[in-house]
Amino acid sequence: MMSESTELAAARQTDTQLRHDRTKEEVEAIYRTPLPELVYRAQTVHRVFHATDRVQTCQLISIKTGGCPEDCAYCPQSAHYDADVERQGLLDPQHVIAVARDAASRGTTRMCMGAAWREAPHGRDFDKVLEMVRGVSALGLEVCCTLGMLTEEQAVRLKDAGLTAYNHNLDTSPEFYGSIITTRVYGERLRTLAAVRKAGITVCCGGILGMGEKESDRVGLLQQLATLRPHPESVPINMLVRVAGTPLASMPALDPLEMVRAIATARITMPASRVRLAAGRQQLSPEAVTLCFVAGANSIFVGEKLLTTPNPGPAEDEQLLESLGMKPLERHAV
Numbered sequence: 001m002m003s004e005s006t007e008l009a010a011a012r013q014t015d016t017q018l019r020h021d022r023t024k025e026e027v028e029a030i031y032r033t034p035l036p037e038l039v040y041r042a043q044t045v046h047r048v049f050h051a052t053d054r055v056q057t058c059q060l061i062s063i064k065t066g067g068c069p070e071d072c073a074y075c076p077q078s079a080h081y082d083a084d085v086e087r088q089g090l091l092d093p094q095h096v097i098a099v100a101r102d103a104a105s106r107g108t109t110r111m112c113m114g115a116a117w118r119e120a121p122h123g124r125d126f127d128k129v130l131e132m133v134r135g136v137s138a139l140g141l142e143v144c145c146t147l148g149m150l151t152e153e154q155a156v157r158l159k160d161a162g163l164t165a166y167n168h169n170l171d172t173s174p175e176f177y178g179s180i181i182t183t184r185v186y187g188e189r190l191r192t193l194a195a196v197r198k199a200g201i202t203v204c205c206g207g208i209l210g211m212g213e214k215e216s217d218r219v220g221l222l223q224q225l226a227t228l229r230p231h232p233e234s235v236p237i238n239m240l241v242r243v244a245g246t247p248l249a250s251m252p253a254l255d256p257l258e259m260v261r262a263i264a265t266a267r268i269t270m271p272a273s274r275v276r277l278a279a280g281r282q283q284l285s286p287e288a289v290t291l292c293f294v295a296g297a298n299s300i301f302v303g304e305k306l307l308t309t310p311n312p313g314p315a316e317d318e319q320l321l322e323s324l325g326m327k328p329l330e331r332h333a334v
Contacts, residue, residue, distance in 0.1 A: 015045045015268050020229045022269055027223040031215070031265045035257065042264035042296040045271050055321060056110060056274055056299040056329040058144070059103035063132065064090045064115035064125075070148075070183045072171070073247040074211055074240055077116040083245030090115070090125050097135035107328045108302060110142040112167065112204075118183070119149035126154065130161045137162030144204055144234075149184075149192045155199035165234060166196040167204035173220025176213045193228070205232040206278065209262055210240035210254030218262055226269035234299065235266050235273045239280025254280075256288040260295045267296025274299045286320055293324065 033041070046052065066087035068077045076083035100111045113132060120126060129147065136143045145158065146167035158166070171177065174186045196203055205228070207221040225235060239259055242249050259277075266275045276299035277292050284292070302317055321327065 015041055016048045016271055018271060020227050022223060022226050024219060024223045027226060027269060028219045030268055031219050031261055038264045039295050042267040043294055045268055046296045049271050050298050053326050054329040055326055057108050057302045058110040058112050058299060059108045060112040060301050061096060061099055063096055063113045066116055068116035069118050071181060073180045074208060076243040076246055081245050083243050090128055093128050093131040093135060096132045100136040100139055100141060104139050104141055109329055110144060111136045112144040114146045117148040120147040120154050130157060133158060133161040133163050149188060150195050152195045152198060155195045155201060159199040159201050163201055165202040165204045168192050169206050170221060170224055171207050172213055173217040175220060176217040180211055202233040204234035206236035208238040208240055209258055210251060211248055212251055222265050222269060231270040231273050233273060234276055235270055236276040236278035237262050237266060238278040239283060241280050256284055260291050263292050263297050264295040290324060
């Protein structure tokens with residue numbers, strides 16, 4: 001029987017392998033590793049696949065706000081809740097392109113556009129989205145969209161317009177999913193991811209922590225992501241932003257170390273992916289954010305708002321990265 005130190009040494013030797021067959025028990029063992037060892041393992045993996053001093057900065061804009069027919073318990077844009085979110089129709093493509101141009105001038109390399117739809121529409125509104133994608137892509141930025149469920153035909157049209165990535169989060173484990181969302185089933189999310197892959201678009205897929213899930217659900221989410229073939233190129237790890245009017249408004253605050261554990265586990269199980277410290281970052285201290293970077297996060301959203309929830313301002317982000325000796329990732333850097 002191997003000693004604990006021998007087991008850890010053996011685990012470290014296999015951490016840099018790109019695997020898609022990790023069992024829930026394996027992911028759980030990683031997640032429960034004593035934190036100093038877990039962060040050490042994650043940082044060791046990170047150094048094999050990524051530059052240690054670079055962080056990808058992504059600008060997120062809501063191109064259609066509120067009125068979503070889904071009942072996601074965390075979302076202030078759901079039409080089911082009174083969360084004081086002003087409904088806004090689809091933005092003019094030229095306005096979105098102007099926002100992207102400004103973001104590019106500040107060093108942002110990826111533009112993410114989100115619309116509060118259950119599924120991407122057909123007709124004029126979808127044509128406007130395609131115009132946005134073409135315009136942002138022409139600026140030399142990576143272009144990501146999250147528009148709800150997609151058909152294969154829509155995915156192909158987005159790819160042809162220049163879409164780089166599509167965001168479609170799994171949110172949580174299959175077992176806990178029905179406690180958070182009842183208007184869509186887990187399989188529908190997986191089908192959209194399959195349509196995106198078939199079209200040749202990269203995948204941005206992650207989840208949310210702090211919604212009342214158990215540790216086993218966090219492990220289940222990470223295991224689901226780590227068994228996708230290939231792994232998502234981007235894995236956003238979100239901390240619940242508690243918004244008045246939503247069913248999860250009174251949830252207790254999440255221990256920041258759970259974010260660190262999830263990020264480190266994502267880094268180890270999906271070594272080549274960009275792990276994004278996403279929504280909820282404003283709730284973390286600079287020290288907690290730093291620990292998330294050490295644990296393997298190498299992407300953040302910039303801008304004072306993420307769709308409808310607050311985010312640290314540009315000056316705050318610049319100061320933090322400068323204090324850590326880190327820099328935004330250059331455009332199209334590998």
